[in-house]
Amino acid sequence: MTFIDTADSATAYHCQNLLNLYALAQDTRDADLFAGLFAEDxxxxxxxKNAPVIGRAAIRHDIAELIRSRPETSRYQHIITNVICHSDEPGRAESGCYALVFSGDAGKFDELPPIALPAGILRYRTRFSNQEGGWRITFHRAERLFTPSS
Structure with a gap:
């Protein structure tokens, strides 16, 4: 495993962009965008979740259910940070990063929620593949590192 250097900055860009879109899709409640970031398998x-979700269609179903389970007035903001990308072979890459997740309920759809401590701090481990149609996520694991104090 070697770290991506400036000669492979395009790979690092695509990985970072997919992670940012992963966060954006959750924050904007866009199940189609979210699922489209993933490879078919x-x-x-x-x-x-006690079991992994496998396959783009199952991922789309799972994120849509998660979105539906949250009140429309709830807001989420995922901040992706400390992204490290590396690649062993052309067309494949891995990354590790952290996500700070903020959440709140505005009470009304057009109001801003008050800021609070992060709802969680997560570590993401992600693998990517450059497939027909562009770069896709082939594996993504989110692990809780911290939760808010009660």
Whole structure:
């Protein structure tokens, strides 16, 4: 495993962009965008699920259910930070990063919620592949590192 250097900055860019879109899709409640980031046979592991979600269609179903389970007035903001990308071979890459997740309820759809401590701090481990149609996530694991104090 070697770190991506400036000669492979395009790979690092695509990985970072997919992670940013992953966060944006969740924050904007866009299940189609979210699922489209994943390869057809991708694996998604979340801390609140006992089993991985496998396949783009299953991932789309799972994120849509998660979105529906949250009140429309709830807001989420994922901040992706400390991204490190590396690649062993052309067309494949891995990354590790952290996500700070803020959440709040505005009470009304057009109001801003008050800021609070992060709802969680997560570590993401992600693998990517450059497939027909562009770069896609082939594996993503989110692990809780911290939760808010009660």
């Amino acid at each position: 991708a694996r998604w592991e979340r801390p609140v």
